[in-house]
Amino acid sequence: MTRDKNPVQADPQLLQDQELTQKLLNSWNQLDQLNERTPMPSEEDMFQMLVHHKRRLKHKLWKELAWLWILAAFVIAGSLILMHRELILYIGIQIALGIGAAGYLILTSFYRKKEMRGSTSE
Structure with a gap:
């Protein structure tokens, strides 16, 4: 059996690999040159x-x-004006705000403790 291919002809895949390798090397060289061009700022500039x-x-x-x-x-x-004009409404708003703040603190404390227990058991 004889081969029809001429041994002088190069494999197209090999040529493509060499071409891509050359392009990659060129890109790396460009990156190296860019890296060399960007100097580190001086200590005074950083300060x-x-x-x-x-x-x-x-x-x-x-x-x-x-x-x-x-x-x-x-x-x-606004709070002082409301207190002066409608004392009952002012007291109601203050009670609602107090209950809301206490509820928020209780819930966040509960979730924080739950999170701590969950992380220590793992």
Whole structure:
């Protein structure tokens, strides 16, 4: 039996593998070059970024705190007006809020204990 293929001809699969390998190597080389081009920021730059970030967080904190105080002022003013005009309604709302807060605390405590028991038994 003789082979019809010429031994000089390369296998198409082998050529495709070599081509893909070359493309992959080129991509890796490009990534290596990009990695070499991005220098690490200096210590002073890192410190400046940290200071700027702290400043932004502090500003955001004060802004949120101001909104909280404004909201609290409206709630207290409304509560005082309600207490002055309708004492019975004010007392009812206070009792309902107290019961709701106590219920919330009891439920969260119950679920937290249940979670703790579940995690220790596993």
